[in-house]
Amino acid sequence: MSTTPIWNQVLAALEIELDPVAVSTWFRNTSLYETSEDKVIIACTDAYSKNIIQKRYSEPTERILREVIGTAVTVEYILRPPRLPTKTLSGPLFDEPPTFSENLTEATPETAETGQNSNTYTSSFHTAPQLNSTYTLDNYIVGVNNRVVHAAATSIVENPGKIYNPLLIYGNTGVGKTHLLHAIGNELLTKHPNFTITYAPSETFVNDLIGHITRKKPMQDFRNRYRKSNVLLIDDIQFLSGKEASLEEFYHTFNELQQANSQIVLVSDRDPTQIQDIPDRLISRFQGGLMVMISPPDFETRVAIVQQKSLELNLNLSDPVMQFIADNCTSNIREIHGILLQLQSYASSQPGPLNVALVRSILGDPEEQKGPKRKITPDLILELVTRQFDTSIKDLCGKRRKREVVIPRQVTMFLLRNELGLNLEEIGDILGGRDHTTVMHGCDRIKTTLEEGLKPVVSSHISMIRNELYG
Numbered sequence: 001m002s003t004t005p006i007w008n009q010v011l012a013a014l015e016i017e018l019d020p021v022a023v024s025t026w027f028r029n030t031s032l033y034e035t036s037e038d039k040v041i042i043a044c045t046d047a048y049s050k051n052i053i054q055k056r057y058s059e060p061t062e063r064i065l066r067e068v069i070g071t072a073v074t075v076e077y078i079l080r081p082p083r084l085p086t087k088t089l090s091g092p093l094f095d096e097p098p099t100f101s102e103n104l105t106e107a108t109p110e111t112a113e114t115g116q117n118s119n120t121y122t123s124s125f126h127t128a129p130q131l132n133s134t135y136t137l138d139n140y141i142v143g144v145n146n147r148v149v150h151a152a153a154t155s156i157v158e159n160p161g162k163i164y165n166p167l168l169i170y171g172n173t174g175v176g177k178t179h180l181l182h183a184i185g186n187e188l189l190t191k192h193p194n195f196t197i198t199y200a201p202s203e204t205f206v207n208d209l210i211g212h213i214t215r216k217k218p219m220q221d222f223r224n225r226y227r228k229s230n231v232l233l234i235d236d237i238q239f240l241s242g243k244e245a246s247l248e249e250f251y252h253t254f255n256e257l258q259q260a261n262s263q264i265v266l267v268s269d270r271d272p273t274q275i276q277d278i279p280d281r282l283i284s285r286f287q288g289g290l291m292v293m294i295s296p297p298d299f300e301t302r303v304a305i306v307q308q309k310s311l312e313l314n315l316n317l318s319d320p321v322m323q324f325i326a327d328n329c330t331s332n333i334r335e336i337h338g339i340l341l342q343l344q345s346y347a348s349s350q351p352g353p354l355n356v357a358l359v360r361s362i363l364g365d366p367e368e369q370k371g372p373k374r375k376i377t378p379d380l381i382l383e384l385v386t387r388q389f390d391t392s393i394k395d396l397c398g399k400r401r402k403r404e405v406v407i408p409r410q411v412t413m414f415l416l417r418n419e420l421g422l423n424l425e426e427i428g429d430i431l432g433g434r435d436h437t438t439v440m441h442g443c444d445r446i447k448t449t450l451e452e453g454l455k456p457v458v459s460s461h462i463s464m465i466r467n468e469l470y471g
Contacts, residue, residue, distance in 0.1 A: 003148070004031075004032070004067055006035070006065075007031060007032040009068045010032075010061065010064050010068055011023060011027055013067075013068070014027065014057075014061065014064060016341035017060055017064070018060065022443070024155070026049050026052050026056075026142070027049075028045065028137070028154065029045040029138055030042060030043065030044050030049070030053070033078060033080065035069070035073075035457070036073075037071070038074060039074050039075075039076065039100060040069070040073045040074070040075050040076070041063060041075075041076045041078055042075065042076070042077050042078070043077075043078050043079075043080040044050075044079055044080070044378060045079075045080060045138065047118055047159065049079060049142060050077055050078075050079055050298075051300065052145070053077065053150075054077055058077075061075075062075045069399065069433055075408050081372070083096050089449035096261055098242060099352070099454065101266075101459070102238075106236075111164050114181065118131050119413040126294065129186045129397070131182045131184075131189070131197075132182045132439075133185050133316070133422070134396070135178075135179045135180075135182035135186060136183050136186055137150070137153060137154065137157070137184075137187055137381055139461060140174075140176065140180060140183055141297075141305050141308060142301075143296060143297050143300060143304070144301070145175070145293045145295040145296060145297050145298060145301060146175075146180075146295075146297070147294045148174060149167075149169055149180065149293075149294055150180070150290050152164050152292060153167070153183065153184050156184060156188075156265070157184060157188060159189040160188055160192070160195075160230070160231060160263040161230075161262055161263045161458055162261065164289055165261075165289050166258070166265065166266055166285070166288075166289040166290075167184075167263075167264070167266070167288060167289055167290050167292070168237075168265075168267075168272065168289065168292070169181070169266070169267050169268055169292060169293075169294060169297060170267070170268040170269065170291065170292075170293050170294070171293050171294035172269065172296065173269060173334070173405050173418060174243045174333050174334035175294045175295065175296055175297070175332055175333060176237060176294055177235075177267045177269075178267065179265050180294075181199075181233050181265060182199075183297075184231075184233065184399055185197055185231065185233050194228070195230040195231055196228060196230050196231070197229065197230065197233070198224075198226055198231065198232050198233065199233040199235075199443070200234060200237045201236050201239075202234055202235065202237050202238075202239045202240050202246075203236070205226070205240075205249075205250065206243055206246045207235065207437060208225070209222060209223060209249055222249075222255070222328045223249070223252075223333070226253045226257075227256045227257060229257065229262055230263065231234055231262065231263045231264075231265070232264050233265050234264075234266050235267045236268070237266050237267065237272070237276050238268050238269050238270060238272075240277055241278055241445065242273050242276070242277040243279045247278065247279060247282065250286075251279070251281065251282050251366075254278060254280040254282070255285075259284070259359050259409065264289075266286070271293070272286050272291065293373050296330065296332060297333065299326055299327065300328070302325075302326035302327075302336065303322055303326040303331060305326075305336055306322045306325050307322055308342070309336065309337065310322065310340060311341050313341075313344050315340060315343060315344055315347060315354070316353075316354075317343075318353070318355070319358050320355075321354055321356055321359055324359060325339055325340075325359065332424045334392060335466075336461075337443075337450075337459070338462070338466065338467075341459055341463060342460060342463065342464075343359065345460060352396025358376045376419060376420060376469055377420075378416060379433050380469070381412060381415045381416055381419065381420070381465075381469075382396060382412060382430075384465045385411055385465060386408070386411045387413070388408075388461050388464060389404075389407070389408035389411070389461065391404070391405060391408050395408075396408060396412055396431060396432075397431050398432060399432070407458060409442065410442035410445050410446050411432065411442070411458065411462060413427050413431065413439050413442040413446070413449065414462075415432065415462070415465065416442050418443075419469065424436035424439045427439045444457070446462075450462065
């Protein structure tokens with residue numbers, strides 16, 4: 001008999017006996033790996049879920065399993081990470097360091113408006129969204145910091161538009177908000193291939209509106225793009241703050257989609273009630289759904305993240321090394337990614353095992369890393385970028401558009417945006433009076449590079465700059 005029907009019976013019985021949300025959260029990625037006359041093996045795809053199931057749910061699970069099978073078998077739990085996809089649209093999370101390619105060159109307002117030089121500019125709006133296919137619910141590590149939002153995302157995938165609408169996810173940088181947003185889109189696209197799914201950062205929404213106004217395009221075309229969607233995914237809604245015309249359009253878009261039972265998922269870097277200049281009527285609509293925070297991952301969750309990402313990078317790390325990394329990377333998941341990239345680079349050039357002493361020497365003494373070495377300013381970021389990329393401030397702020405200048409310039413834009421929270425116009429002024437659309441494009445390029453692992457060399461440079469800022 002196939003193991004799948006047996007396990008489905010067990011899960012169905014567990015949902016009756018336990019909280020269905022708990023079953024959805026902890027058992028979603030489990031399977032019955034093997035059965036024999038006297039033994040059953042349950043496989044989990046991440047260490048944290050395996051630990052939770054064994055500690056909290058082993059008694060009812062094993063009891064129900066024996067009842068379904070009809071024999072007094074022993075039960076064993078094993079860890080079997082999900083098989084990595086052999087082919088994706090975006091490539092693996094991290095890749096071998098390639099040479100810099102043309103698709104990271106800088107777009108200008110002129111090419112963005114005319115559509116020329118299509119290799120250098122792509123709108124962030126997609127009617128058939130090019131979601132990051134590496135982001136799924138299956139490879140989203142669930143811990144105490146995010147299990148509520150993961151359960152909500154799972155429920156939305158099963159019943160879009162009918163539960164938790166809108167779902168608003170908020171939290172600090174690097175805790176997995178964008179992963180979950182893309183994962184929801186990917187799951188819904190798989191389950192409902194005929195759905196119109198619209199994904200856009202809020203700045204794309206704003207600039208799309210500005211473009212229709214300034215070029216005197218029919219406003220109905222703009223509205224149809226967003227209001228005819230079955231699913232609307234908006235990232236970084238905090239950037240709508242103070243933009244009255246955009247907030248007005250978004251308010252009516254929100255109302256129309258909700259009335260049509262279209263699913264809305266929003267992401268913010270803070271609690272929307274703490275965002276200035278967003279009207280109360282919009283906040284009240286957010287509160288009418290589910291607003292849930294993702295906090296930084298706890299130690300056990302960080303260990304599970306290190307374990308999964310190490311497998312993806314083909315890094316053979318011992319338990320003490322993984323625990324050392326988890327113990328010293330406490331702020332966000334991207335910090336873990338950056339450290340693993342450094343270890344991957346080191347391991348590729350230096351054969352031999354990576355032990356704790358070696359990792360400590362590579363990463364520096366964590367006891368000395370207590371906060372910013374000095375006050376972070378735009379000048380400091382420019383200085384560190386020029387040093388890391390062996391360029392000059394004159395080049396960063398100048399008009400040259402060669403790859404060796406464009407990439408560090410875009411990195412500067414990204415860091416000024418994410419580390420100091422400067423707006424697009426301020427960044428443009430710092431970098432020689434550049435247009436806000438050029439700055440937005442540069443930030444998006446580097447964000448995509450980091451999230452999709454397109455350029456490990458660039459990711460490594462950014463990680464080292466951040467180490468200088470905070471190390």
